[in-house]
Amino acid sequence: SQQGEEDPQALSIQEGENATMNCSYKTSINNLQWYRQNSGRGLVHLILIRSNEREKHSGRLRVTLDTSKKSSSLLITASRAADTASYFCATDASDYKLSFGAGTTVTVRA
């Protein structure tokens, strides 16, 4: 079963614009991670945010976490064509097992 749910399912933006996607989950977590996937193949780890953190930055990425609402958001600023991909949130269903959502497909138009 998949705990995380991303919203929206798909997002189309112009190059240079910001892209925001959200993730909601059901049970308590130790941390939440965001991954990127190009062309339905390998997943690339983007960022991990711990349950006691509220916001984290990595380059053009900004992740927030609200444990009271069981939700997280990923913001990509100044998007580029290379950001076109599917983005997944993953929660730690156990100490080693990740539970992924169905993902948000982002298309950045040149």
Add this chain to the structure above:
Amino acid sequence: GAGVSQTPSNKVTEKGKYVELRCDPISGHTALYWYRQSLGQGPEFLIYFQGTGAADDSGLPNDRFFAVRPEGSVSTLKIQRTERGDSAVYLCASSLTSGSLSEAFFGQGTRLTVV
């Protein structure tokens, strides 16, 4: 190697046949995971190895699926009597240790198509 390597990258097989999917983890990573991703979905957990032993195989869908990691490095996912519903991308990941704070590195996956 530099990353997690999975072979083959694509596999087409006939219904009822047996297939083996291979995963070479990053050298020194003790934890290894298999996930399965169906079209339009996120990856779903299949099995987790810590060293040579399968610490958790609760995600394997049925007894047609089996995985081994005999020397604590390379792992093979084996599927017997394949069915069309087994068609998916099978992803392998490894991490330095287990634990949710140890980043998992994913391979490029094997796309399995059962015809």
